[in-house]
Amino acid sequence: MIALLRFLLLGIVVLTVVYVCVSFYSRAVRREKLEREWDEDIREGDRDAFIREGLEEYDGSLRRKLILGVYVIPMIVVATIIYIVNYT
Incomplete structure (x- = not known):
């Protein structure tokens, strides 16, 4: 049981780092797109x-x-694997 809790804690930490990185990257891409749109089209x-x-x-x-799927999808995959390994 302790190993599972340790695994879940490590997983949440890793997924949080991935989420923050993806979030910053996506926001930077959106910002660049807005800057490009301003420079090419609007200019007023x-x-x-x-x-x-x-x-x-x-x-x-x-x-x-x-x-937020960064959290949901891996957790569903891990839960499915645990279920399949233990109950089938």
């Missing part, structure tokens, strides 16, 4: 305000929430 008004509004919209988007 406040650039920083445009990027800030775009990132606020991104924070509430479905894509941002899908990144």
Whole structure:
């Protein structure tokens, strides 16, 4: 039982690091896209305000929430493997 708890704790730590990295990467890609859109198409008004509004919209988007799959999918896979190994 202690080994399982240690495994789960390590798994949560690793998944948190992966989640933070993917989240920062995705936000940086979105920021670059907004900057490119501003430079190529808009060029009027406040650039920083445009990027800030775009990132606020991104924070509430479905894509941002899908990144939480970093936690859900591995946990489902591990639970399925544990079930199959022990009960079939």
